[in-house]
Amino acid sequence: MNYSVLKNNQRVPVNSIPVLKYEDFMESIVSGLMTDKNNHCVNYFGYHHQDKIKLICCIADDLNHDIYVLSSLVEQSAVLPSFSSQNLSFEKFEREIHENFGIGYIDHPWLKPVRYPFNAADKSKTISNYPFYRIESEELHEVGVGPIHAGVIEPGHFRFICNGEQILHLEIQLGYQHRGVEQLFLEKKNLLQKATLAENIAGDTVIGHTSTFSKLWESLCSYKATPELEFARTLALENERIAIHTGDLSAICTDVAYQLGNSVLGRLRTPVINYFQIWGGNRLAKGLIRPGKINFPYTKELAKEWLDMIAAYEPDFKEMIRQMFNLPSLLARLEKTGVVTTDVAESIGLVGMAARASGVNRDIRLSHPDNLYEQLNHKPIIKHHGDVLSRSQIRREEIFQSIEYIKQLLTDIPENLKYTTELNTPEPDSFVISLTEGWRGEICHCAITDNKGELVIYKIKDPSFHNWLALALSVRNNEISDFPICNKSFNLSYCGHDL
Amino acid sequence: MYHQGKQFIPDVTTAEVPGIFRGRPIISNAKVNEEALINICPFNAIKANPVSIDLGKCTFCGECALAFPEKIKFTKDYKLSTNERSGLIVVEGQDKPIDVNPELVRKEIHKLFGGSLKLRQVSAAGDNSCEWEMNAAGNVQFDMGRFGVEFVASPRHADGIVITGPISENMAEPLQICYDATPDPKIIILAGTDAISGGIFNDSPALNRSFLDKYKIDLYIAGNPVHPLSIINGMLHLIRKR
Numbered sequence: 074m075n076y077s078v079l080k081n082n083q084r085v086p087v088n089s090i091p092v093l094k095y096e097d098f099m100e101s102i103v104s105g106l107m108t109d110k111n112n113h114c115v116n117y118f119g120y121h122h123q124d125k126i127k128l129i130c131c132i133a134d135d136l137n138h139d140i141y142v143l144s145s146l147v148e149q150s151a152v153l154p155s156f157s158s159q160n161l162s163f164e165k166f167e168r169e170i171h172e173n174f175g176i177g178y179i180d181h182p183w184l185k186p187v188r189y190p191f192n193a194a195d196k197s198k199t200i201s202n203y204p205f206y207r208i209e210s211e212e213l214h215e216v217g218v219g220p221i222h223a224g225v226i227e228p229g230h231f232r233f234i235c236n237g238e239q240i241l242h243l244e245i246q247l248g249y250q251h252r253g254v255e256q257l258f259l260e261k262k263n264l265l266q267k268a269t270l271a272e273n274i275a276g277d278t279v280i281g282h283t284s285t286f287s288k289l290w291e292s293l294c295s296y297k298a299t300p301e302l303e304f305a306r307t308l309a310l311e312n313e314r315i316a317i318h319t320g321d322l323s324a325i326c327t328d329v330a331y332q333l334g335n336s337v338l339g340r341l342r343t344p345v346i347n348y349f350q351i352w353g354g355n356r357l358a359k360g361l362i363r364p365g366k367i368n369f370p371y372t373k374e375l376a377k378e379w380l381d382m383i384a385a386y387e388p389d390f391k392e393m394i395r396q397m398f399n400l401p402s403l404l405a406r407l408e409k410t411g412v413v414t415t416d417v418a419e420s421i422g423l424v425g426m427a428a429r430a431s432g433v434n435r436d437i438r439l440s441h442p443d444n445l446y447e448q449l450n451h452k453p454i455i456k457h458h459g460d461v462l463s464r465s466q467i468r469r470e471e472i473f474q475s476i477e478y479i480k481q482l483l484t485d486i487p488e489n490l491k492y493t494t495e496l497n498t499p500e501p502d503s504f505v506i507s508l509t510e511g512w513r514g515e516i517c518h519c520a521i522t523d524n525k526g527e528l529v530i531y532k533i534k535d536p537s538f539h540n541w542l543a544l545a546l547s548v549r550n551n552e553i554s555d556f557p558i559c560n561k562s563f564n565l566s567y568c569g570h571d572l
Numbered sequence: 573m574y575h576q577g578k579q580f581i582p583d584v585t586t587a588e589v590p591g592i593f594r595g596r597p598i599i600s601n602a603k604v605n606e607e608a609l610i611n612i613c614p615f616n617a618i619k620a621n622p623v624s625i626d627l628g629k630c631t632f633c634g635e636c637a638l639a640f641p642e643k644i645k646f647t648k649d650y651k652l653s654t655n656e657r658s659g660l661i662v663v664e665g666q667d668k669p670i671d672v673n674p675e676l677v678r679k680e681i682h683k684l685f686g687g688s689l690k691l692r693q694v695s696a697a698g699d700n701s702c703e704w705e706m707n708a709a710g711n712v713q714f715d716m717g718r719f720g721v722e723f724v725a726s727p728r729h730a731d732g733i734v735i736t737g738p739i740s741e742n743m744a745e746p747l748q749i750c751y752d753a754t755p756d757p758k759i760i761i762l763a764g765t766d767a768i769s770g771g772i773f774n775d776s777p778a779l780n781r782s783f784l785d786k787y788k789i790d791l792y793i794a795g796n797p798v799h800p801l802s803i804i805n806g807m808l809h810l811i812r813k814r
Contacts, residue, residue, distance in 0.1 A: 190778065191776075191778040192777075201745065221694055221695075221750055223725035223726075225693040225695075225703050226695065227698065227700055227703060228694075228696075228746065248742050249740065249742045249743045250698075250742070250743070251697070251740050251741075251742050252697050252738060252773050252779065253773070253776040253777060253779075256777075257773065261614075261772070265635060269615075269633065273766075273771070273773075275699060276699030276797060277701065277704060336576075339711045339712060340711060343708070347589075347590050347591065350589065350591040351590050351591030351592070354593055354594040354632075354634060354646070356797075357704070357705075357797060359631070359701070359797075360631075360634055368634065368638055369592075389576075566700065568698070568700060571740075571742075
């Protein structure tokens with residue numbers, strides 16, 4: 074077999090991963106693994122290895138709960154045939170490899186910069202002269218938005234090519250948020266520093282990224298998380314989902330000028346995020362999830378607080394959501410707006426809630442379950458139209474589902490045993506891949522250690538990495554005035570992408 | 573839908589936040605192993621002689637208070653704003669509120685912005701947590717708009733800028749352009765640990781914080797992220813000082 078078969082969070086010796094000739098590597102992936110519809114690429118990256126670049130590709134098999142990992146060693150000056158010319162879902166991964174290491178591709182559609190990292194191979198490229206796609210025509214005009222947006226959100230530049238009010242093409246240029254997170258993971262030796270980095274990857278997905286990091290780190294250190302830790306992480310992941318989805322529904326109402334929905338759903342989000350403050354002292358749950366321990370053990374009192382909170386939330390949420398989804402003037406704005414078809418979703422490797430709204434059954438909670446998801450017997454909610462309405466309905470239904478999951482979890486709260494564990498140092502020469510379904514979609518962290526157990530590479534993939542392209546494609550042929558709701562219906566992370 | 577009632581917090585200066593919020597810490601005079609205490613904080617926020625915590629560097633993780641409960645206690649005091657960088661340093665044996673120093677507030681601030689302050693928010697590599705809380709400050713519960721404080725879409729309409737995030741190299745130029753486009757007189761507010769000190773990113777080669785060397789900062793709001801009540805109280809402290 075020319076690939077390793079791993080489970081989520083399984084640690085393997087790095088030299089057990091087959092190293093193939095690039096031609097064989099490419100054939101195994103593009104003509105082999107990726108031809109199966111149940112497989113998709115969760116991470117593909119490079120790192121410096123003995124004067125060369127080692128490429129590591131991780132393909133998740135959603136049916137058999139396996140992750141296939143294979144690698145190839147190439148020269149830094151190599152010019153290679155691209156995966157992207159045959160499979161579009163590798164488009165951004167290869168752009169990233171080109172940007173970081175200077176590896177060339179002969180038939181990649183366009184090797185544009187991804188995020189202008191401080192350690193880019195070609196430092197002559199700067200963010201202010203990004204090569205936008207252009208159409209020379211007297212009938213068309215361009216609209217540039219950002220990097221600083223009208224609202225209080227993160228920076229990124231959107232360049233529209235419009236025919237009157239209609240969008241022909243949108244290009245999204247990112248990189249403004251680049252902080253060098255992956256490099257800092259190698260440099261910051263203290264575990265609290267690493268955990269803090271993880272919670273700062275995307276401040277709206279603190280639980281998603283900290284639980285992914287914690288699981289990965291525990292696996293590196295040969296530590297099996299206790300039921301109490303897994304319980305806390307599962308509960309927190311679902312509560313984060315309820316909170317953000319509620320806020321997103323509120324924001325979708327804002328963008329179609331539906332003030333009532335905005336206000337009511339906005340205020341309903343508050344008790345859900347305040348619950349994190351009641352539990353761990355921080356509304357966005359910073360400080361709550363840590364490798365090998367929890368500083369704020371879960372108690373029966375906390376369970377009662379949650380049940381009281383949700384008993385007040387549910388009737389008001391149901392009432393508001395009934396109004397919202399029965400309002401013709403609002404539905405008219407959401408239906409058939411910003412469509413991503415199933416074909417497009419599959420071709421670009423869309424993940425998470427946005428993929429499920431386009432009919433793609435892709436959910437790590439089902440396909441590669443960790444923590445307590447196996448016992449929850451998760452059934453993903455799937456919609457088929459791929460429009461803003463589908464992405465709104467998914468949120469509505471996932472909120473109810475998450476509430477049910479937490480209620481189920483609360484029937485069996487694990488005993489509060491010993492919570493602080495002194496973790497060993499990471500095992501040397503190891504590889505671990507960790508996947509978590511955050512509220513936005515699949516989060517993937519990969520790590521490799523050297524012969525002393527120090528990190529050689531820490532690779533992060535936020536679900537936004539793939540999904541930004543879906544936003545750009547979804548707005549084609551829509552009115553430019555519908556861009557805000559399209560954008561909000563995906564609610565992607567800038568910092569999670571730029572790292 | 574009438575049963576929604578009145579959702580706003582009647583008095584944002586005295587409201588109590590739920591749970592175990594980690595706000596302004598109090599450091600007792602208890603004798604502890606100071607070296608161990610300093611080492612527990614990898615963000616260099618804790619210093620000895622006398623023991624102090626710099627809330628501009630603190631990530632509010634609470635590890636120090638868990639390890640040394642007799643020495644450090646985080647209170648629920650969310651008033652964490654001042655116009656002096658040194659005002660964010662909490663010293664042992666002192667339990668005093670953090671506030672704006674009226675002597676150092678520019679005279680025109682109260683006169684021009686006392687009843688209406690419009691701000692342009694610039695996220696400069698912020699992780700979207702402080703940005704999130706700024707939006708929350710405007711929701712129907714915190715309702716910052718009732719004090720005339722609002723975020724606006726254009727720097728041309730703004731009386732100042734609020735910076736979140738550690739300021740990446742890639743955002744350095746847009747930040748400068750935005751500041752230059754804001755009409756005089758204007759103020760600068762730094763919100764959150766990352767903006768104030770760079771936080772966990774402070775020595776990252778991907779940052780460019782030179783903007784901060786050029787201008788006087790009018791308000792520092794501490795927090796990771798900043799709590800909506802910290803934001804509102806901070807703004808009110810600044811514009812209401814005569």
